[in-house]
Amino acid sequence: MSDGTAAETRVDCHVKVLNDAVVERARAVGLDVLVYAPHFTRLPEIRRQAASYSTDDLLVVPAREVFTGSWRNRKHVLAVGLEEPVPDFISLEAAMAEFERQGAAVLVPHPEFATVSLGESDLRRYVDVVDAIEVFNPKHFPAHNRRARELAEKLALPPFTSSYAHLPQSVGVAHTVLDRTIETEAELVSAFEDGVARRIVYNKGNGRWRTTALELAHLCYENTWEKIDRLFLSGTEPTHPHHIAYDGRFDDASVY
Template structure:
């Protein structure tokens, strides 16, 4: 499965693209699953879930990006919104209570509220080690090093704030095509962050070719 787990919609306030436009674009670039993770709201995610019902070839994982008191947390598979401003530990506990997955996005990007700039010992499920917006800095590299040190699953995502960026980075997941198994696969570390500034259609072609070779 090819998942872009971190996309922003108009409901974020700082992004372009309606959930419908995002779904269209995601299907066009060949993604199997997406998560619309707007800042402190699940509205975009909920609209996307409804919109996606008319398509059989794309899964929408319910999500949001929570602004905790110390930085951002990406929650995948959640059902109930979590309020802005809670402590990171509170956010993690509430996400886990819902059986959902905690990912730390852009953990070391200071000006984007990277959580691990401020917090060191927090138990999370996965780390975003490839964020398409920070390809050229050290932040992805530091995130990757930390994930290796702590033996945590690695996630790649576009963090797209406009539709053309969707899927520029993504996560290849060894899972069945359903949300529960995607979440399990993330926790178990059956993930591979991929992508770069290389045009996406070339990357996807590569992935698909590899899949064919394996078969």
């Protein structure tokens, strides 16, 4: 990872896209680690893709952003270090219990954003389970990021940031610098769970607003035609709790 005199690692804590362009971009901006958590993709496939793009100078860590609750009232939680797959569309309680059972690092992306995030009451309930809260997200407007920082301070939760990149050019525009050398998935999980010291880095210039505009445009697409295709044309998602891959383990926790 980082080869400077300081023992630190630059981590983009949440990206949705992974290909050659993403890897090239990550290297160009000096990242050491990418946390890869695509939507509606089962953990074994995420692990396979992450391993295929990891190199000596860039570690790609597999993760799952689990959609808890229903589509209209879903609450996203990012889990790093899962050993066994966890489906979407289960209750928040069941997801948190499973993350805790598996010893995963639990990160809260984009708190209180639209209808897809944990709110203050959720954070208070699970403050002993959550390892970090996102305090800057390029999709957010300043008021959203201020509120996220306020929550982190109020609840004494360690911060993190990410590019939340759905587009290759967004990778690295926001990232977290951990005050520790990270060379494996297990070391990243430990760093989050240990609350290791860190710096939050993000682009404050005009490029930040270009990233925001492009990513929000992608978000609008993702939640319109793509959503309709997923829910009504594509059949059962591979991360649906009733999928055969989960062998009925999450049937009681399913919201559908």
